[in-house]
Amino acid sequence: MSIKSLTAEQSEFQTFCRAWLEENRPPQHPVPLPQAAYEVTDPSHLTYLSDWQAKCYEAGLIASDLPKEYGGHGMTGCQQIASNEVRAANVPYFINWIGLGMAVPTLLECGTEEQKKTFLPPIFSAEHIWCQGFSEPGAGSDLASLQTSAVKEGDQWVINGSKVWTSLGHFAQYMLLLARQDKGNKYGGITYFLAPMDQPGVTVKPIHKMTGESGFNEVFLEDAVVGDHLRVGAVGDGWKVAMATLTSERGAGVGVGAVASESPALVMKQLIQLAKDTQRNGRSVWEDPVWRDRIMKVYERTEASIYNSRRSRLKPLNGGAMRIPLQGKLTGSEIGQAVHQIALGILGLKSSLYVGDAKAPANGKWPLGYMNTYTGTISGGSSEIQRNILGERVLGLPKTK
Amino acid sequence: MATPKDFGFNEDINMLKDSYARFLSEQATIEKLRPSLEGTEDPYHGQPRVPFFDRDNWDQTVALGMHAVAIPEDQGGIGMGLVAATALAEEIGRYALATPLTNTLLASFILREASTDAASALLASMAEGLRVGLALYGEDGDLGPTSTDVQVTGDTLHGQSWYVTDAQKCDVLIVSAAGPSGIDLYQVDVNAASVTVMADTIVDLTRDQAHIQFDGTDATALTTGGQGADCLQAAMPALLTLTAADIAGAAEWQLQTTAEYAKVREQFDRPIGFFQAVKHPIVDMMIATDETRSLVYQAAAAFDFDRDDAARCAHLAKSSASDTAEFCANRSTQLHGGIGFTWEADVQIYHKRQMHSQFLFGDGVWQRQQLAALL
Numbered sequence: 001m002s003i004k005s006l007t008a009e010q011s012e013f014q015t016f017c018r019a020w021l022e023e024n025r026p027p028q029h030p031v032p033l034p035q036a037a038y039e040v041t042d043p044s045h046l047t048y049l050s051d052w053q054a055k056c057y058e059a060g061l062i063a064s065d066l067p068k069e070y071g072g073h074g075m076t077g078c079q080q081i082a083s084n085e086v087r088a089a090n091v092p093y094f095i096n097w098i099g100l101g102m103a104v105p106t107l108l109e110c111g112t113e114e115q116k117k118t119f120l121p122p123i124f125s126a127e128h129i130w131c132q133g134f135s136e137p138g139a140g141s142d143l144a145s146l147q148t149s150a151v152k153e154g155d156q157w158v159i160n161g162s163k164v165w166t167s168l169g170h171f172a173q174y175m176l177l178l179a180r181q182d183k184g185n186k187y188g189g190i191t192y193f194l195a196p197m198d199q200p201g202v203t204v205k206p207i208h209k210m211t212g213e214s215g216f217n218e219v220f221l222e223d224a225v226v227g228d229h230l231r232v233g234a235v236g237d238g239w240k241v242a243m244a245t246l247t248s249e250r251g252a253g254v255g256v257g258a259v260a261s262e263s264p265a266l267v268m269k270q271l272i273q274l275a276k277d278t279q280r281n282g283r284s285v286w287e288d289p290v291w292r293d294r295i296m297k298v299y300e301r302t303e304a305s306i307y308n309s310r311r312s313r314l315k316p317l318n319g320g321a322m323r324i325p326l327q328g329k330l331t332g333s334e335i336g337q338a339v340h341q342i343a344l345g346i347l348g349l350k351s352s353l354y355v356g357d358a359k360a361p362a363n364g365k366w367p368l369g370y371m372n373t374y375t376g377t378i379s380g381g382s383s384e385i386q387r388n389i390l391g392e393r394v395l396g397l398p399k400t401k
Numbered sequence: 402m403a404t405p406k407d408f409g410f411n412e413d414i415n416m417l418k419d420s421y422a423r424f425l426s427e428q429a430t431i432e433k434l435r436p437s438l439e440g441t442e443d444p445y446h447g448q449p450r451v452p453f454f455d456r457d458n459w460d461q462t463v464a465l466g467m468h469a470v471a472i473p474e475d476q477g478g479i480g481m482g483l484v485a486a487t488a489l490a491e492e493i494g495r496y497a498l499a500t501p502l503t504n505t506l507l508a509s510f511i512l513r514e515a516s517t518d519a520a521s522a523l524l525a526s527m528a529e530g531l532r533v534g535l536a537l538y539g540e541d542g543d544l545g546p547t548s549t550d551v552q553v554t555g556d557t558l559h560g561q562s563w564y565v566t567d568a569q570k571c572d573v574l575i576v577s578a579a580g581p582s583g584i585d586l587y588q589v590d591v592n593a594a595s596v597t598v599m600a601d602t603i604v605d606l607t608r609d610q611a612h613i614q615f616d617g618t619d620a621t622a623l624t625t626g627g628q629g630a631d632c633l634q635a636a637m638p639a640l641l642t643l644t645a646a647d648i649a650g651a652a653e654w655q656l657q658t659t660a661e662y663a664k665v666r667e668q669f670d671r672p673i674g675f676f677q678a679v680k681h682p683i684v685d686m687m688i689a690t691d692e693t694r695s696l697v698y699q700a701a702a703a704f705d706f707d708r709d710d711a712a713r714c715a716h717l718a719k720s721s722a723s724d725t726a727e728f729c730a731n732r733s734t735q736l737h738g739g740i741g742f743t744w745e746a747d748v749q750i751y752h753k754r755q756m757h758s759q760f761l762f763g764d765g766v767w768q769r770q771q772l773a774a775l776l
Contacts, residue, residue, distance in 0.1 A: 292770070300721050300772075308691060313406075314408070317408070324691060331688060331692075396660070397672075
């Protein structure tokens with residue numbers, strides 16, 4: 001980021017962020033953290049990460065640009081700076097990533113004044129952890145076919161059904177819930193709720209992934225109750241509200257705080273180092289022109305993502321407001337997967353050694369990371385769905401559905 | 402040093418880009434390009450063709466001052482940098498234009514790195530509208546800065562230059578030649594009696610190309626003491642970036658044209674763009690084009706604001722661009738089906754231009770080799 005294009009206030013804030021992050025970097029937790037926030041299952045990790053997020057919020061690194069009445073810090077043009085600094089500082093990630101990344105933009109766009117004032121501050125401070133209840137066993141890529149029912153009884157709704165792939169469901173106080181109030185109307189029969197998780201009608205059961213981790217869950221809703229004041233948008237407008245959430249999930253929303261984890265640029269550096277450090281056939285893998293070309297191709301695409309996000313903010317050069325942002329999740333996840341595939345190739349037979357094996361390179365980080373890249377290419381609308389969305393919304397091609 | 406958040410695209414440069422784009426949208430339509438290809442249907446049988454040169458377009462380009470964008474003010478130019486030149490190159494590519502403006506922009510950046518009076522004088526002549534060509538390579542097409550087959554003895558040149566783009570549209574050549582102290586660059590009058598221009602029969606219909614014989618040709622030194630190779634090396638990020646920008650512009654045309662076709666062509670009772678086997682590759686064309694475009698702007702900004710990082714950024718940009726050229730050309734023809742394979746289809750014109758651009762100053766594999774050496 002260019003120093004000279006910052007205002008005096010922004011420049012001062014950037015200096016503050018850097019110094020603050022350096023001084024307040026938390027000591028390492030005795031048990032290593034999982035690779036990403038959605039894998040956290042250890043309650044002591046939750047406490048450690050919630051404390052860290054709360055501290056960053058107090059310091060102004062989260063909700064920097066949002067109005068004070070919603071718990072924000074009321075600054076201008078500072079969130080991007082804070083997010084960049086957090087990402088660069090290599091500090092622990094923010095645990096409440098669904099709250100920050102999806103609940104906040106959804107509430108800002110579609111919530112009532114009261115909902116914003118009540119729910120936003122505890123999201124920022126990680127006092128309330130949020131999860132997302134969209135997908136169902138029978139409703140994945142075709143999300144609008146969801147069957148969980150919502151029946152109005154007095155001033156509340158009674159919810160029955162089940163949700164899957166619910167990251168952080170085991171810790172969450174609230175769920176962003178899509179439920180069907182009208183079985184006869186596919187898109188117009190869905191309503192959006194903020195559902196309390198701490199009640200007898202909600203049961204959370206962990207799902208084991210191919211990695212052996214169990215960061216996400218199946219959630220059973222049996223006569224669960226949600227007050228009508230916790231509805232977002234009108235009855236039957238749930239699909240429209242969900243689009244606001246999904247746009248944010250796909251990397252196009254207003255950021256309120258970086259979900260800090262290893263940046264693609266950092267992983268790229270590690271990949272080059274791995275190639276330099278690994279010997280094959282009497283020379284380093286980096287000396288092998290075939291591997292080098294593959295590494296440089298993903299390096300090129302990683303750098304392109306960085307300059308794509310810079311260009312997406314420039315109206316004369318971005319080809320339309322949504323064109324680049326809607327590509328973010330698709331390209332980010334596919335490039336990340338390619339990077340990991342190359343790393344496994346460089347490791348060769350050593351890539352067989354997994355987490356927990358004393359001899360596993362980088363404690364099994366590469367095979368674990370590789371398997372977890374499918375989270376990116378499948379969740380939040382698979383890469384195939386993303387290509388439909390881009391073709392239809394950006395290029396105007398005929399709708400597949 | 403860092404590059405500006407807007408890649409240096411300030412209001413002046415955005416206006417420049419808009420006004421050149423508007424000029425081309427009126428003056429360089431595909432309907433105007435089409436008739437220029439008349440009689441060229443048979444390059445396969447080996448007749449070199451008279452190249453298309455829209456002199457009106459060039460005269461107006463000079464009248465608008467576009468040719469002088471990257472020529473320093475001291476030599477009568479506008480004195481803008483690579484960001485401005487890149488903005489123009491992208492539009493040239495979008496219209497598949499055969500214009501001496503391309504070589505004028507490339508040459509401006511080479512001559513800016515040569516600190517002789519002769520180089521300044523040539524820049525001043527270019528500001529008056531003189532057209533230049535670049536004769537940098539030998540017959541084997543090796544891309545290193547010392548690959549020339551031309552020798553210099555005293556002030557005269559002997560030997561051949563190859564792969565000289567738009568050779569039949571220029572007045573003078575900048576020739577790379579080997580002498581006792583190494584490689585230097587020389588200015589030569591293309592119309593001199595000792596210069597023989599031999600047109601090549603090439604695939605690309607939008608450019609011309611030639612190999613050129615020098616038989617004791619009088620030459621003016623633009624660099625001295627073997628500084629020519631360094632001069633080319635210093636200018637190379639600009640040459641790569643401008644070529645990549647041309648590709649980005651052409652790729653955007655290929656993307657939009659293919660998407661439009663997929664909306665109107667019907668098979669199985671639906672526009673073919675309905676089918677994911679067609680829709681998804683078109684989206685992949687967009688992704689490739691956007692990655693290239695962002696890397697091109699960053700490369701231009703690095704050259705103007707962060708020169709130490711310019712070579713890395715330029716190799717990234719041309720690496721991406723070369724692959725994008727190949728991919729978008731490939732998909733544009735494939736997704737047009739049978740018609741895309743015919744002479745009548747406009748996509749074939751852009752396809753061939755991209756095939757040519759892909760290898761100018763090195764393809765993706767070459768760029769990635771150079772790039773890795775910097776890391």
